[in-house]
Amino acid sequence: MSPKPTIAAVDWGTTRMRVWLLDATGAVVDERRSDEGLLTAQHKGFAPVLDGHLASMGAPADLPAIVCGMAGARQGWIEAPYVEVPASLGDILGAAVPVPGAGRDVRIVPGLAQRKEGAPDVMRGEETQLAGVAAEVGSGSHLVCMPGTHCKWVGVDDGTVAGFGTWPTGEMFSVFAQHSILRHSLGEKPAPVAPDNAVFRDWCNEALSDGDIGARLFGIRAAGLLSGLGQADAAAALSGLLIGAEIASATRRFGKRETPVVLVGSGPLGALYAEALTLGGLAVRIADADKAVLSGLVAAARRNGMLAEG
Amino acid sequence: MSPKPTIAAVDWGTTRMRVWLLDATGAVVDERRSDEGLLTAQHKGFAPVLDGHLASMGAPADLPAIVCGMAGARQGWIEAPYVEVPASLGDILGAAVPVPGAGRDVRIVPGLAQRKEGAPDVMRGEETQLAGVAAEVGSGSHLVCMPGTHCKWVGVDDGTVAGFGTWPTGEMFSVFAQHSILRHSLGEKPAPVAPDNAVFRDWCNEALSDGDIGARLFGIRAAGLLSGLGQADAAAALSGLLIGAEIASATRRFGKRETPVVLVGSGPLGALYAEALTLGGLAVRIADADKAVLSGLVAAARRNGMLAEG
Numbered sequence: 001m002s003p004k005p006t007i008a009a010v011d012w013g014t015t016r017m018r019v020w021l022l023d024a025t026g027a028v029v030d031e032r033r034s035d036e037g038l039l040t041a042q043h044k045g046f047a048p049v050l051d052g053h054l055a056s057m058g059a060p061a062d063l064p065a066i067v068c069g070m071a072g073a074r075q076g077w078i079e080a081p082y083v084e085v086p087a088s089l090g091d092i093l094g095a096a097v098p099v100p101g102a103g104r105d106v107r108i109v110p111g112l113a114q115r116k117e118g119a120p121d122v123m124r125g126e127e128t129q130l131a132g133v134a135a136e137v138g139s140g141s142h143l144v145c146m147p148g149t150h151c152k153w154v155g156v157d158d159g160t161v162a163g164f165g166t167w168p169t170g171e172m173f174s175v176f177a178q179h180s181i182l183r184h185s186l187g188e189k190p191a192p193v194a195p196d197n198a199v200f201r202d203w204c205n206e207a208l209s210d211g212d213i214g215a216r217l218f219g220i221r222a223a224g225l226l227s228g229l230g231q232a233d234a235a236a237a238l239s240g241l242l243i244g245a246e247i248a249s250a251t252r253r254f255g256k257r258e259t260p261v262v263l264v265g266s267g268p269l270g271a272l273y274a275e276a277l278t279l280g281g282l283a284v285r286i287a288d289a290d291k292a293v294l295s296g297l298v299a300a301a302r303r304n305g306m307l308a309e310g
Numbered sequence: 311m312s313p314k315p316t317i318a319a320v321d322w323g324t325t326r327m328r329v330w331l332l333d334a335t336g337a338v339v340d341e342r343r344s345d346e347g348l349l350t351a352q353h354k355g356f357a358p359v360l361d362g363h364l365a366s367m368g369a370p371a372d373l374p375a376i377v378c379g380m381a382g383a384r385q386g387w388i389e390a391p392y393v394e395v396p397a398s399l400g401d402i403l404g405a406a407v408p409v410p411g412a413g414r415d416v417r418i419v420p421g422l423a424q425r426k427e428g429a430p431d432v433m434r435g436e437e438t439q440l441a442g443v444a445a446e447v448g449s450g451s452h453l454v455c456m457p458g459t460h461c462k463w464v465g466v467d468d469g470t471v472a473g474f475g476t477w478p479t480g481e482m483f484s485v486f487a488q489h490s491i492l493r494h495s496l497g498e499k500p501a502p503v504a505p506d507n508a509v510f511r512d513w514c515n516e517a518l519s520d521g522d523i524g525a526r527l528f529g530i531r532a533a534g535l536l537s538g539l540g541q542a543d544a545a546a547a548l549s550g551l552l553i554g555a556e557i558a559s560a561t562r563r564f565g566k567r568e569t570p571v572v573l574v575g576s577g578p579l580g581a582l583y584a585e586a587l588t589l590g591g592l593a594v595r596i597a598d599a600d601k602a603v604l605s606g607l608v609a610a611a612r613r614n615g616m617l618a619e620g
Contacts (some may be wrong), residue, residue, distance in 0.1 A: 010388050041323070058330045074535075075392075075419050113532075113536055114532075115536055115537075119525075119529060120529050120532040120533045120536050120537065121528065121529060121532045122532045122535055122536065150491075150528060160568070165526060166528035166532070167524045167528070168490065168491070168524070168527050168528050169524065171491065172490075172524070172527075174492050175485045175486065175489045176485065178489070179480065179485045180482075181481065206428055210521075210562070211520075211521075211522055211524070212521055212559050212562075213523050214477045214478070214479065214482070214552070214556055214559050215429075215475055215477060215559045215560070215563060217478050217482075218431065218460060218476035218478050219429060219430050219431060219476075221432075222423075222430040222431045222476070223430045225432055226392075226423055226425055226430050226432065227383075227425075227430065242524070246524055246526055249522050249525045250525070251518070252522075
């Protein structure tokens with residue numbers, strides 16, 4: 001039998017949730033993944049979904065829980081109001097909001113808002129992952145890249161979030177691949193792209209030079225008509241174009257740092273970003289995404305007095 | 311009763327076709343529009359569709375026809391192979407390809423291909439409109455902007471197409487509005503955007519500064535969450551962002567000319583482009599799109615000896 005847990009840590013996103021049971025030192029004693037994200041919980045109720053998972057993991061009914069992610073959105077469990085940047089990661093984690101009537105002590109980490117003229121932006125969930133990453137990389141000035149559907153880039157200076165931006169690169173890939181004229185070029189099920197694909201590299205290099213997407217998108221279609229670019233290479237071209245343009249754009253906004261870009265993500269997408277960053281002349285340091293969010297949740301539990309300092 | 315026609319001129323696109331009957335001087339004696347574009351004609355047959363329209367307009371069964379557009383694509387009536395740029399508009403129009411077995415003298419104007427490294431591109435249909443525009447603006451160096459689903463920019467020097475590019479701005483607007491997270495911001499039926507909308511102008515100005523789409527798309531969603539940007543203004547923001555970025559990108563590629571940008575398009579979309587070009591500090595000359603394609607078809611008929619010189 002597992003040791004008795006002290007707290008549950010929950011990463012509750014739009015379509016998925018992840019639950020860890022932690023002992024008094026913050027070590028994992030049990031974990032599970034589920035598809036009961038925000039969209040499901042809006043129907044079933046957040047408390048019943050969480051209670052169900054914790055009960056089936058054998059956790060006591062009064063076990064406290066620290067939560068991050070979309071559960072704190074306006075359409076979530078309760079709204080955990082955005083903290084405005086610049087803000088220190090310690091203060092952000094410390095601002096977790098208690099959920100009244102949850103039947104147990106539940107607190108939700110707030111998201112971040114940037115109200116700067118010309119660059120309005122929000123994040124929710126990534127701030128906790130970011131806190132884990134920042135603890136790992138330590139003080140100094142860091143540029144953190146968190147790839148995904150809506151890729152976040154964050155400037156972190158000595159544990160303070162200076163500013164951030166969202167590049168919806170994953171979403172652009174999906175909508176162009178499925179709903180634009182490029183669906184004829186990529187085919188019904190776009191092939192996975194390998195980072196050593198020469199077409200990926202070529203299109204990435206081009207886009208790195210000026211960050212221009214609009215001028216090149218239709219070129220993928222034209223290359224199919226004129227030089228027989230195949231479906232797998234068309235997917236590689238689109239991926240290289242969008243990731244290269246994102247890196248050009250983000251480094252233009254944030255400037256380059258003396259420290260390596262901290263890339264939060266392993267797996268195939270992380271490998272594409274690592275290759276693209278390298279093509280862009282940037283040094284890269286990889287941070288594990290799963291480890292980072294758990295480490296951020298543990299830090300949040302400590303900041304809110306739910307777990308003793310480690 | 312209408313005067314006896316000498317030739318039919320046909321603009322045959324993907325989803326629409328347009329037919330004019332012309333007299334020996336090239337003047338219009340009758341015209342009609344139809345939804346029997348390429349997609350319909352692929353099923354019904356191109357000859358039956360054209361014969362049907364001409365018969366119901368009272369045209370003789372042996373009336374010759376000059377055709378431009380997607381009817382000349384590989385998946386069209388017959389393939390009219392691309393002419394490679396640089397090429398003179400006269401030579402392009404003169405390369406119209408006869409359709410064997412059409413039952414009448416039918417010739418299809420070829421499209422254009424650009425095989426330049428890093429900028430593969432094609433057009434089909436716009437080359438004829440372009441010839442009409444070029445005849446109107448005369449010699450000299452011109453930058454021509456043809457807005458639409460796939461907006462074409464063309465550098466024309468003394469009647470020669472030097473180079474061109476495609477910016478799929480209309481398509482990007484549609485797929486982001488319908489299939490991305492921005493559908494929540496714009497609502498089910500995005501409102502038409504007026505060129506004097508301050509949000510359109512603001513987002514256009516921002517995008518004109520660097521041509522960056524990826525850094526700003528998610529900002530439309532964030533502005534809704536943070537400052538209550540409404541649905542109509544979200545549509546204006548997306549339109550301003552995409553059109554502004556297109557103009558920044560196209561003028562970066564082609565350089566600015568001493569002559570005004572020739573904007574082919576009246577109507578609401580043309581008005582947005584005219585405003586955006588003006589915001590970008592560019593002088594604008596408007597050319598009528600319908601008039602241009604007809605004028606190009608007349609020139610093509612003359613070049614191919616189907617109509618006497620005017």
